[in-house]
Amino acid sequence: MSTLIIAEVGVNHNGHLNEAFKLIKEAKSCGADFVKFQIFKSENLVDEQAEKAPYQQKNMTDTSNSQFEMLKKLELSFEDFVKIKEECEINNIRFMASAFDLESLNFLLNLNCDYVKIPSGEIGNVPYLREFKNCTSKIILSTGMSTIQDIEFALEMLNSVGVDIKNISLLHCTSNYPCDLEEINMNSMVTMRKRFGLNVGYSDHSNDNAVSNTAVAMGASIIEKHFTLDNQLEGPDHKASLNVEDFKKFVKSIRKVEKILGSSTKKPTNSEMETKRYVEKKIFASKQILKGEKFSDLNMTTKRSKSGINSRDWDLVCSKEASKDFQAGDLIEIE
Template identity: 45%
Template sequence: MKYNKTLIIAEAGVNHNGDINLAKKLIEVASEAGVDFVKFQTFVAENCISKNAKKAEYQLQTTDENQSQLDMVKKLELSKQDHEILIEHCKKFNIKFLSTAFDLESIDLLIKFDIEIFKIPSGELTNLPYLKKIASFNKNIILSTGMATLGEIEKALNILVQNGTQRDKIIILHCNTEYPTPFEDVNLRAMQTLKKAFCLPVGYSDHTLGITIPIAAVAMGACVIEKHFTLDKSMQGPDHQASLEPEELKAMVKAIRELEQAFGDGVKIPSKSESKNKAIARKSLVAKKVIKKGECFSEENLTTKRPGDGICAMKYDKYLGKIASRDYIEDELIDE
């Protein structure tokens, strides 16, 4: 799976709060920001969360503490009809639809919509039946690796390949699943570790506050960036507070695209824009004072000054001891 630019995924996730109109508005915001994909989450709550499952600490802080994880997530389900509506809305706004399945039934639903990529979330990296089912379709896969060790990632990759997915269809995302992730826990250098260990393209799924870290990840070689966004961080719901608002999302995309332009091809030669500056910024051999024909050039009468369109100042030593073939006035370029 190769792209000629950084693949930017705007993670709407469950920030629609179960409201289809809010979900459509999120698609419009993502499209306006210029991202490549807008991503939602597809699940049947009872299929992936037991009645006894507890909420994460960040979820307790942003939702009703008396509500179970199952009850919280149940309200955020998207139906088959919701998916159809959102996919059509994405087409209308010229942005690609993506969703993460969290259970086997939801994988089947997404297959019916012929999605381009399966995004495997960090929590499913150790889910054998889930991995085997996704692998069987031989689709492009983006694998998040939050909470995982290298050994666990290797096992997941082996399962995917052994059950039908071509290895070159997989991208690994470095990730930390804490919302928001403390900067000291980000460990961007782990991207290099992943790339070296598995010889696969590596991206980054970000849960920090702000846009600094995803931009830095691109500078360090991330080929995919995934970032949560919302219409308003103050909205009620589990993920809003750790998400970007519309103007922040735009700023992140703009910065990443500018950074891509700055990468270049790695060949160190003067650029077209700077070539004209040579004569202005560099220095030439210049008469430090009046020099008479027949005098020897010396440290007393020869210096280097701008402009740089005369004899290159790197030839200074070669001219010491030479005899001037004509008269020079002070500050005149040496031309022999």
């Protein structure tokens, strides 16, 4: 099955609907399967005194340290998101979103999307998780900043309100923007798959395409990557995102890994079957063998040949007697 690639716009539209529309078109041109947004009401999400996270301060030139002011500039209305979902349908790319407060979550769940993503910061939010009681969408649970016990708690909570656990995929990530390679710990994605028996994926906040390629090679069925029109734009996530040209390369590299992975069935390829004809060993007489003489290790050998008895049938031939005389170098024939 092909890896689901999510172009994570997040708030990289900078609070402008027309920029969101541009990002949708470009995500489609890059080959993404989904384009994802973040839905929130700033007054429901943060206290007005809340400060920006360290990575937000680092990635922005704005001297204000207010997280509320930053988010308010990045906020789109519910009406905007109805239009965004319609624009996704027009451009034949699937819409996805994560919600960061209860009002936004209820709005999102009523959009009847194929997938809904639970952000890492909500994995222990009991009232938030309980709102999924009537969710008909598949769920992607992001697990940044979490332990196995945190994930288990969230799954139990979702299951307690009627969510079918089989409809949940777990997304490994490191919640730092960008994150260092030493922080990625990709083996924990495999641990989650083994522990919970669910599909897993990876939300890539690194600056190296090799990370997502590694995730796919290790079994990720979903890959998410932040996406922007311009890395130099003002905003918390632009610097940890891929621009259009880089996202195209990113998608191509993942599709290349999928080709390399191929099938789990071990069998010769068509090209190998052709080569096999020229390298397989057949059974030959290593010395003169007279009619009635028994074939054995002492009078036979193997050589490459297009025709003849395959060397895998050596023991079968050894149980037979020669029906005619053979000279050294003759292909062995049996009746």
